Amino acid sequence: MTLQGTSLIGWATVTGSRGEIRAINPATGAPLDPVYHGGSEAEVARACELAETAFGVYRETTLEARAAFLESVADEIExxxxxxIERAMAETGLPRARLEGERGRxxxxxxxxxSVVRAGEWLDLRLDPALPERQPLPRADLRQRHIPLGPVAVFGASNFPLAFxxxxxxxxxxxxxxxxVIVKAHSAHPGTSELVGRAVQRAxxxxxxxxxxxxLLFGSGREVGQALVADPRIQAVGFTGSRAGxxxxxRTAQSRPQPIPVYAEMSSINPVFLLPEALQARGxxxxxGFVASLNMxxxxxxxxxxxxxxxxxxxxxxxxxxxGSAVKQSxxxxxxxxxxxxxxxxGVDRLASNGKVREAARGQVGETAHACQAGLFVTTAQDxxxxxxxxEEVFGATSLVIECADVSEMQRVAAQLEGQLTATLQMDDGDLDAAKQLLPILERKAGRILANGWPTGVEVCHAxxxxxxxxxxxxxxxxxxGxxxxFRFLRPVCYQALPQGLLPEPLRDGNPWGVTRLVDGKREA
Amino acid sequence: MTLQGTSLIGWATVTGSRGEIRAINPATGAPLDPVYHGGSEAEVARACELAETAFGVYRETTLEARAAFLESVADEIExxxxxxIERAMAETGLPRARLEGERGRxxxxxxxxxSVVRAGEWLDLRLDPALPERQPLPRADLRQRHIPLGPVAVFGASNFPLAFxxxxxxxxxxxxxxxxVIVKAHSAHPGTSELVGRAVQRAxxxxxxxxxxxxLLFGSGREVGQALVADPRIQAVGFTGSRAGxxxxxRTAQSRPQPIPVYAEMSSINPVFLLPEALQARGxxxxxGFVASLNMxxxxxxxxxxxxxxxxxxxxxxxxxxxGSAVKQSxxxxxxxxxxxxxxxxGVDRLASNGKVREAARGQVGETAHACQAGLFVTTAQDxxxxxxxxEEVFGATSLVIECADVSEMQRVAAQLEGQLTATLQMDDGDLDAAKQLLPILERKAGRILANGWPTGVEVCHAxxxxxxxxxxxxxxxxxxGxxxxFRFLRPVCYQALPQGLLPEPLRDGNPWGVTRLVDGKREA
Structure with missing residues (x-):
């Protein structure tokens, strides 16, 4: 198919009128066709209007219809x-195998x-039957389900042109x-975005x-994204990118007349703790393993x-x-x-020029226009x-080693950390006590805690x-x-004493959708 | 027991040094002893320090120990x-029966x-076992539980001196x-707060x-509350009160270096829709019923x-x-x-002086110093x-009737509403179609939707x-x-490939806590 360089607003393909967006092949520095243009405020508003209209129908699709639609999106992408794959390679410099894997993911x-939609646990159905004889006051029939929040704005991430x-x-x-969903495409991979967007549109x-x-909207600066988040019809935001972004x-979401939730994944340096026995046994x-993860x-x-x-x-x-020697060969x-x-x-220069930090190794200078020269630096816990x-996160293949005086200083370093996506423990049996001391600190700092693995690689599963x-x-x-x-896009609604004919189907007597329900506090299959 | 007029900071009773706080009997206008004083920043910080220290132990109590503690709080209050009851009556003007009911609640x-703690569903345990043979990449063992956020600041509400x-x-x-929990007591009922606070302290x-x-802290202005929410150790806030508060x-929570969630329940006018058949059959x-609910x-x-x-x-x-005639007799x-x-x-004057609004009825002028004269006003949907x-909410026994041209104008009024705690449908069988048209609008506006009841009266249950x-x-x-x-005070943590001895107990093999778990996406009892 030929890329058209257009936004997709519902069924319409729209050529924007604002600032030019053009992908650059980072390996060569060459610009890629076609040229895209940023959307106008009118286009943002039109997409929001269509989303708002669609919401009424889409939110009440059956579990089966919605699940089949998600599968159809996957089929269309394949x-x-x-x-x-070729367009994504050209736009990101990422290798084929990685992008094929990412498509699979x-x-x-x-x-x-x-499958999650079909199982229906996400509806969190709860029924507390009426107790007409209860003293001193009767209890009304009360039933709860979760409903979707409304139209959602999603911001494409630069580093996973397909999976995020x-x-x-x-x-x-x-x-x-x-x-x-209204997606604001990342300007680094507009062609990949258009291809996937058209697949979703077909589904x-x-x-x-x-x-x-x-x-699917395009925008070169922050205007389109900010207008989208400010639009009163948007009810939540998903974002992966920088802390500043x-x-x-x-801030925009909070300063709306009606504030809305923002799910922004922003910044993490993913500490790895090398506990003494593990370090001694298999340094x-x-x-x-560390350098392989660093270079990924x-x-x-x-x-x-x-x-x-x-x-x-x-x-x-x-x-x-x-x-360091592995980094040098990277x-x-x-x-x-x-x-x-x-x-x-x-970021690397900032580290290298910090008097408290010494350089342990730098990797190979790359042959392409925008290659990452890996780096390993060392500092003391005190510093x-x-x-x-x-x-501060240095986004790329650079890491900082912290030398601690002892295990308790490792704990102080852990306690000082900002919030993280992950924290890793490299540990042997003899490190169990040290790990037990670190775990409660790390649980408050990170969403995922690993033992004897590396943080790169995020499994898509339930846990x-x-x-x-x-x-x-x-x-x-x-x-x-996962x-x-x-659950980020749902909210609970309680129905009190509604007649059966008015109740949402999954909450009616006899459990017509066959979904698990909490009845009077007890789980029924 | 004699009220001492002190804050409770852990085991310590502390006489504050800032602005005087004194309850007033609203029925007589008479001030009540003792005098309380607002806490200082040092006292806020001390309470937060103790909470932070306690968190490490308290968050890992067994289900049974934590449940027994909650029951002990109830026992101590009784x-x-x-x-x-007498102190609460004096401080709030609320009648004995209401306060006894509220204590029971x-x-x-x-x-x-x-009982919720014992059942353990809130842990949301999820296990995705390792798949070492999976191609192209093996899956690590992944397990998830929810852990508490950390110390929480709670603001007492004026209108439920016990239940909120x-x-x-x-x-x-x-x-x-x-x-x-660190509670900032509502200054309108400091004695009630001290009594309950001491009961919790004993438990x-x-x-x-x-x-x-x-x-338990006291504070006359906003300083204590704002200092509490700004303290870096506080991780969430519960509040019931005004929209401005x-x-x-x-704003304070969002402008911290680390923003935290605020659960504020603020403002609602709780619309009641009188559908045509119901109105005709049983106006x-x-x-x-309406006036009884209004006056509650x-x-x-x-x-x-x-x-x-x-x-x-x-x-x-x-x-x-x-x-109107019932209001006049109120x-x-x-x-x-x-x-x-x-x-x-x-608020009533603002309504009464609005040229688009006409007064239908006013209630009796009360005999006490600060009595609520009920009010009923009427306007048109167009206005x-x-x-x-x-x-805008008028907090008290005043309501506004909206005259619509037809049922579709009722829908336009519904669509124009701000977010609400409740929305009520008064409906008969013949109103089902009209109700079905309103329901999707109201679901997006309110947390609870009632048929043929009145919104006052909030059942404490699962749904x-x-x-x-x-x-x-x-x-x-x-x-x-409910x-x-x-769930407001929890967050998920994932554990990847942790050795059994390091894993939190409820996630270990064999399900030692006997709590429901989602294993590979399937629910196990």
């Missing part, structure tokens, strides 16, 4: 074929949400909840759903291990030596955009504890939490990956 | 005996949360979740919990029916006539405070739709939603009454 995610973008986790979970049409269930959206192996996707993962904490001594020195991988590359270089800026306290995300009560992500 | 609520105050729904649900002691699990706390009966607690319920919507005609005129009931009384008078100020879109509350995704209120 049906694009290799064109999608994206479609798997849509199908997981289809147009039909990624935010879109899939919002559609699963029953919310129409909406084939599923005979109203056109406003999905729209996320907090700007939080070289840990160094190898040129370090452009939200869960990239940007901080390593250990007790100073021969074992930690050996780890730094081994990791090839320079193309970063996603020129902007991300230059922010990375600035880390006093210099707040050492906690996953891809979230965590601010500034990792704007709302620690939620996850943006089936529980659906 | 053990205060009549002194509590408060203790029943604590016991409900004990020191040991009310916010405190009960936060303690149930595992969060220490903490008898349950051998750390002292910081509970503290709630939005001020929202007089509806008028009677001198109209000082969050769910007071402040708006009545019907189709203009002889039936609606008869309803207004009958309701005795003036003492309001909670001089301030609430004067705000009520101003209501164009004058935003007619939606209740006492919540709703802004400005009814600050967070429509939650309820402040067992689901516990």
């Amino acid at each position: 049906a694009i074929g290799d064109e999608l 994206t479609c798997g995610q849509l199908r997981l949400f289809a 973008s147009v039909a990624g986790g935010d879109t899939a979970s919002a559609l699963a909840a029953g919310c129409p 909406v049409e084939k599923s005979r759903l109203p056109e406003g269930v999905f729209s 996320g907090t700007a959206l939080m 070289a192996q840990l160094a190898e 996707g040129a370090g452009q993962f939200c869960t990239n291990p940007g901080l390593v904490i250990g007790v100073k001594g021969a074992e930690l020195a050996a780890f730094v030596e081994a990791a 090839a320079g991988q193309t970063m996603l955009t020129p902007g991300i590359h230059s922010a990375y270089e600035q 880390f504890l006093t210099e707040a800026e050492l906690q 996953m939490v891809h979230g965590g306290p601010f500034p990792a995300t704007s709302d620690a009560r939620t996850t943006s990956v 089936s529980a992500a659906i | 053990a205060i005996g009549d002194e509590l 408060t203790c029943g609520q604590l016991r409900l949360f004990a 105050s020191v040991a009310g729904g916010d405190t009960a649900s936060a303690l149930a979740a595992g969060c220490p 903490v002691e008898k349950s051998r919990l750390p002292e910081g699990v509970f503290s 709630g939005t001020a706390l929202m 007089a009966q509806l008028a009677e 607690g001198a109209g000082q319920f969050c769910t007071n029916p402040g708006l009545v919507i019907g189709v203009k005609g002889a039936e609606l005129a008869a309803f207004v006539e009958a309701a 005795a003036g009931q003492t309001m909670l405070t001089p301030g609430i009384h004067s705000a009520y008078e101003q 209501f739709l164009t004058e935003a100020e007619l939606q 209740m939603v006492h919540g709703g879109p802004f400005p009814a509350t600050s967070d429509a995704r939650t309820t402040s009454v 067992s689901a209120a516990i």
Whole structure:
């Protein structure tokens, strides 16, 4: 199919009139066709109007119809074929295998949400039957279900052009909840966005759903995104990106006449704690695993291990030596955009020029225009504890090793950390006590805690939490990956003494939808 | 027991040094002993420090220990005996029967949360077992539980000195979740607050919990409350009160370096829709029920029916006539405070002096110092739709009737409403179609929808939603009454590949806590 360089507003394809957006092949620096244009306020308003209209129908689709639609989106994305992979490669510099894997993850995610929708636990049905004889007052019949919030704005992320973008986790979970979605495409991969957006559009049409269930907008600056979040019809926001971008959206959402929730995933340095026994027993192996995780996707993962904490001594020195030598051999991988590359270089320079930090190793200079030169730096716990800026995320394949005097100083470093997506413990049996001391601290800092693994790689499943306290995300009560992500877009409604004919079907007598319900506090299958 | 006029900071009783706080008997205007004093910033900080320290222990109490503690709080409140009721009567002007009922509700609520804690569904345990053979990549073992957010600040409400105050729904649900609580007492009932606070303090002691699990502070202005919400150790806020007060706390919470959730229940006019058949068949009966609901607690319920919507005609005129005559006979009931009384008078004057509004009836002038003179006013849908100020809550026994041209104008009025706690349909069988048209509009406006009842009276149970879109509350995704209120104070944590000895007990193999778990997406009992 030929890319048309247009927004998708319901069924309409619209050529924007504002600032030019053009993808750049980061490996070559060459601009890619076609040219896209930012949407106007009128286009934002039109997409919101269609979404609002569609909401009435879409939110009351049956479980089966909604699940089938999500599966149809997955089918349509797969049906694009290799064109999608090639365009995404050109726009992001990411290799084929990674993008094929990401496509699999994206479609798997849509199908997981289809199964979640069918199971219906997300409706959280609760029934407290009437007690007409109760003294001193009777109890009315009370029933509860969850309903979707309304139209949702989703912001595509730069670093996962498929899995956290147009039909990624935010879109899939919002559609699963029953919310129409308006996506603001990331300007770094407009062609990939258009291809996926058209796939979603086809699925909406084939599923005979109203056109406003999905729209895709482009915008070069912050205007389109801010207008979208400010529109009174938008009821929630999903975002993955920078701390500055996320907090700007939080402010806009909070200053609306009606504030709305923002689910922003923003910033995390993903500390890895090397506990003494593990470090002693398998320091070289840990160094190898660490550098592999650090280099994954040129370090452009939200869960990239940007901080390593250990007790100073021969074992930690050996780890730094081994990791440093692996870093030195690391090839320079193309970063996603020129902007991300230059922010990375600035971040590394900031570390390198900090008098409290010493450079342990730098990787190979890349052969492409915007390659990430990996980096490993070292500082002391004392300096880390006093210099707040050492906690700032450097987005890319650079990590900082913290030398602690002892295990209790490792705890102080943990306690000082800002909110994180993940925290990792490298531990052997003899480290159990030290791990037990760290765990309660880390639980308050991170959404996911790992033992003897590496934080990169976020499984899409029921138990996953891809979230965590601010500034990792704007709302620690939620996850943006995994089936529980659906709860972000729902709210409870209680129905008191409604006649059967007026009650929503899943709450009627006899459980016509066959979904689990909490009856008088007891779970019924 | 003799009231001492002190704050309770853990085990310590502290006489504040700031502005004087003295309860006033609203029926007589007489000040009541003892004098309380506002806490200092140092006292706020001390309470937060104790709460933070207590959190580590309290959040890991067993289900049984935490449930028994909640029951012990209920027991200690009951053990205060009549002194509590008499003090609350003197401080609020509310009658004995109402306060005895409210005490029963408060203790029943604590016991409900004990049963919720024991059942353990709130832990939301999820296990996705490892798949070491999966291709192309193995899956790690992933397990999820919910943990409490941390210390919670609760603001006592004026209108429910027991059920929404020191040991009310916010405190009960936060303690149930595992969060220490610091209460900022409402200055209108400091003696009631001290009595209940000491009961909670005794329960903490008898349950051998750390002292910081509970503290009670006083403050005359906004300083203590704002300092509390700004303290970095506070992780969530529960509030019931005015829109101005709630939005001020929202701003403070959002402008912290780490923003935190605020659960503020603020403002609702609780529309009642009189559908044509019901109005025709039983207008007089509806008028009677309506005025009884309007006058309940001198109209000082969050769910007071402040708006009545019907189709203009002889039936609606008869309803207004009958309701007006009941209003005229309504005795003036003492309001909670001089301030609430004067705000009520101003609100009624604003309505009365609005050229688009006509007075249908005023109630009796009361015999006490601060009595609520009930009021019934009428306007047209056209005027209501164009004058935003007619939606402003008048806290007290005053209601506004909206005359609509037809049922579709009733829908336009519904669509124009701000967020509400409740919406009520008075309907007969012949009104089903009209009700079906209204329901999807009302679901987006309110947390609870009733048929053929009155909104006052909020059952404490599993299916209740006492919540709703802004400005009814600050967070429509939650309820402040009923067992689901516990979810406000929890967040998920995922554990990846943790050794059994490090895993939190309820997540270990063999389900040692015997709590329902979602295993690979399937519910296990």
